[in-house]
Amino acid sequence: xxxxxxxxxxxxxxxxxxxxxxxxxxxxxxxxxxxxxxxxxxxxxxxxxxxxxxxxxxxxxxxxxxxxxxxxxxxxxxxxxxxxxxxxxxxxxxxxxxxxxxxxxxxxxxxxxxxxxxxxxxxxxxxxxxxxxxxxxxxxxxxxxxxxxxxxxxxxxxxxxxxxxxxxxxxxxxxxxxxxxxxxxxxxxxxxxxxxxxxxxxxxxxxxxxxxxxxxxxxxxxxxxxxxxxxxxxxxxxxxxxxxxxxxxxxxxxxxxxxxxxxxxxxxxxxxxxxxxxxxxxxxxxxxxxxxxxxxx
Amino acid sequence: xxxxxxxxxxxxxxxxxxxxxxxxxxxxxxxxxxxxxxxxxxxxxxxxxxxxxxxxxxxxxxxxxxxxxxxxxxxxxxxxxxxxxxxxxxxxxxxxxxxxxxxxxxxxxxxxxxxxxxxxxxxxxxxxxxxxxxxxxxxxxxxxxxxxxxxxxxxxxxxxxxxxxxxxxxxxxxxxxxxxxxxxxxxxxxxxxxxxxxxxxxxxxxxxxxxxxxxxxxxxxxxxxxxxxxxxxxxxxxxxxxxxxxxxxxxxxxxxxxxxxxxxxxxxxxxxxxxxxxxxxxxxxxxxxxxxxxxxxxxxxxxxxxxxxxxxxxxxxxxxxxxxxxxxxxxxxxxxxxxxxxxxxxxxxxxxxxxxxxxxxx
Numbered sequence: 001x002x003x004x005x006x007x008x009x010x011x012x013x014x015x016x017x018x019x020x021x022x023x024x025x026x027x028x029x030x031x032x033x034x035x036x037x038x039x040x041x042x043x044x045x046x047x048x049x050x051x052x053x054x055x056x057x058x059x060x061x062x063x064x065x066x067x068x069x070x071x072x073x074x075x076x077x078x079x080x081x082x083x084x085x086x087x088x089x090x091x092x093x094x095x096x097x098x099x100x101x102x103x104x105x106x107x108x109x110x111x112x113x114x115x116x117x118x119x120x121x122x123x124x125x126x127x128x129x130x131x132x133x134x135x136x137x138x139x140x141x142x143x144x145x146x147x148x149x150x151x152x153x154x155x156x157x158x159x160x161x162x163x164x165x166x167x168x169x170x171x172x173x174x175x176x177x178x179x180x181x182x183x184x185x186x187x188x189x190x191x192x193x194x195x196x197x198x199x200x201x202x203x204x205x206x207x208x209x210x211x212x213x214x215x216x217x218x219x220x221x222x223x224x225x226x227x228x229x230x231x232x233x234x235x236x237x238x239x240x241x242x243x244x245x246x247x248x249x250x251x252x253x254x255x256x257x258x259x260x261x262x263x264x265x266x267x268x269x270x271x272x273x274x275x276x277x278x279x280x281x282x283x284x285x286x287x288x289x290x291x292x293x294x295x296x297x
Numbered sequence: 298x299x300x301x302x303x304x305x306x307x308x309x310x311x312x313x314x315x316x317x318x319x320x321x322x323x324x325x326x327x328x329x330x331x332x333x334x335x336x337x338x339x340x341x342x343x344x345x346x347x348x349x350x351x352x353x354x355x356x357x358x359x360x361x362x363x364x365x366x367x368x369x370x371x372x373x374x375x376x377x378x379x380x381x382x383x384x385x386x387x388x389x390x391x392x393x394x395x396x397x398x399x400x401x402x403x404x405x406x407x408x409x410x411x412x413x414x415x416x417x418x419x420x421x422x423x424x425x426x427x428x429x430x431x432x433x434x435x436x437x438x439x440x441x442x443x444x445x446x447x448x449x450x451x452x453x454x455x456x457x458x459x460x461x462x463x464x465x466x467x468x469x470x471x472x473x474x475x476x477x478x479x480x481x482x483x484x485x486x487x488x489x490x491x492x493x494x495x496x497x498x499x500x501x502x503x504x505x506x507x508x509x510x511x512x513x514x515x516x517x518x519x520x521x522x523x524x525x526x527x528x529x530x531x532x533x534x535x536x537x538x539x540x541x542x543x544x545x546x547x548x549x550x551x552x553x554x555x556x557x558x559x560x561x562x563x564x565x566x567x568x569x570x571x572x573x574x575x576x577x578x579x580x581x582x583x584x585x586x587x588x589x590x591x592x593x594x595x596x597x598x599x600x601x602x603x604x605x606x607x608x609x610x611x612x613x614x615x616x617x618x619x620x621x622x623x624x625x626x627x628x629x630x631x632x633x634x635x636x637x638x639x640x641x642x643x644x645x646x647x648x649x650x651x652x653x654x655x656x657x658x659x
Contacts, residue, residue, distance in 0.1 A: 165532035199346070200451075201445060202368045204368055272383055295386070
């Protein structure tokens with residue numbers, strides 16, 4: 001039994017030396033790219049974060065934990081982390097509320113119309129984030145369309161830009177298509193007869209959705225949430241343009257340290273801290289969802 | 298019990314079901330039989346409440362249910378792909394309906410246990426549907442519908458996804474359940490064998506139109522139209538003209554001589570008709586074999602052009618002259634070979650005429 005299992009993934013030479021099967025070589029290019037452009041830079045960053053800051057060069061090769069020590073005890077840093085995570089979670093929640101009905105509708109359309117609607121949802125991705133965010137600035141700024149309209153109606157002005165509200169609007173707008181895409185696959189895979197069966201067994205439309213379709217769509221909710229959360233907390237341009245350095249998120253702080261203050265060890269330490277926070281949140285979320293999806297596999 | 302009054306369903310410019318009227322009495326087993334796309338599934342979905350008829354009325358136990366949502370109809374449904382909830386266990390699947398009806402959990406448990414035992418899924422209640430075989434999934438789907446004591450049980454091609462041997466087995470299994478539960482049921486199928494085994498009455502639908510309603514032997518032996526004859530079983534259709542009628546029988550003038558068959562109302566002398574003869578109704582004797590066919594009518598002589606061994610039967614194509622080729626089946630013992638001359642005969646009672654309509658088969 002064991003030998004046949006082994007034989008299916010790798011072959012053996014007559015001497016019994018293991019040779020990877022040709023198909024396992026297909027992953028090699030990806031491994032190289034990930035290794036050189038993701039893992040190595042991360043390790044390098046980890047290394048720099050343990051070096052001493054120096055105003056002559058990027059950093060001084062002298063081991064120190066100071067970068068972590070003072071940041072981990074700085075309430076300002078924790079406030080920024082809190083705000084970034086809060087923006088990320090709100091972006092996930094609101095884009096989920098917006099995307100789910102749309103994805104559900106799409107999943108119940110005949111293929112041709114679904115393709116058309118899908119194109120409408122994806123089209124905004126063809127325009128750069130910067131341009132779209134400038135578009136929001138025209139709408140949201142103090143002299144923008146919304147406030148002009150409010151003024152014309154003699155209503156008090158609304159502060160929609162250079163604060164968290166503006167950033168949140170921008171983030172949601174950019175990431176809704178990703179959420180729709182992530183939800184659509186799993187929703188489409190659900191047999192519409194399942195809801196019919198539930199209805200014939202006495203479930204109302206709402207109950208049929210809540211007891212059958214919703215739990216079956218959780219894998220899509222999970223992957224969509226993770227994708228959007230990760231993208232939202234690492235967004236730079238949107239919080240920069242719509243937050244105007246008043247709403248400061250972690251990426252803004254990191255870029256400030258690295259490019260403006262040329263303090264590489266400080267920026268690296270902040271990145272590593274935030275990376276750990278994000279991983280902990282994602283792991284907790286995945287555990288929670290796994291509990292709800294225990295019947296699926 | 299269940300009455301369909303002139304129901305129709307149009308999807309955009311396609312008419313799926315047109316003006317269907319049908320009465321079904323309490324405890325009756327109905328098979329809705331027809332080729333794919335004949336509107337039989339649409340009819341079932343209208344009864345279940347998944348589709349709203351474009352016209353007409355549906356009554357269940359004298360109550361008009363045409364506009365009622367599916368959850369208030371008390372129709373049980375078994376789907377072709379079973380539609381078992383993949384994230385729920387067998388037990389949770391079967392008790393789902395009871396839960397929706399707020400049946401207390403202690404009663405739920407006893408009822409689920411009883412039906413699991415009856416349906417032969419005892420001990421599998423903690424499994425998920427994907428951990429069951431096709432036949433077990435089928436049983437679970439039946440149990441899930443039956444536990445609700447539905448007024449009508451609707452089955453949409455429930456055996457279509459099973460392999461041939463299991464299908465045959467389940468056919469008889471479903472029949473035993475029907476007898477036990479005595480639930481009025483409507484069984485949609487394109488498989489005539491299923492319909493013949495399971496139904497008290499068969500409803501034949503072709504092209505969205507009801508063709509014939511009758512008991513299985515009636516449908517098989519006395520199809521009213523050429524479409525029904527063509528769909529149910531195998532049939533030889535011989536073009537004929539009525540030459541004379543006497544005592545329930547008639548003489549038919551055909552390309553291969555005068556044949557004697559059953560007479561039928563509305564087919565007087567001179568009428569054009571198709572004479573339908575089932576392949577199994579022929580008696581085939583090899584030419585030269587000293588066997589007297591007696592002085593009975595309906596003697597034909599022909600040449601075997603093709604044969605197929607079907608195990609319990611020998612299937613022949615026999616050229617009987619004037620370009621007429623008949624399909625005949627006989628016992629495989631002493632089979633005739635291709636090219637051999639044979640004699641064919643059939644009883645007049647086995648030749649049933651079908652009216653020739655101007656727009657029917659040529």
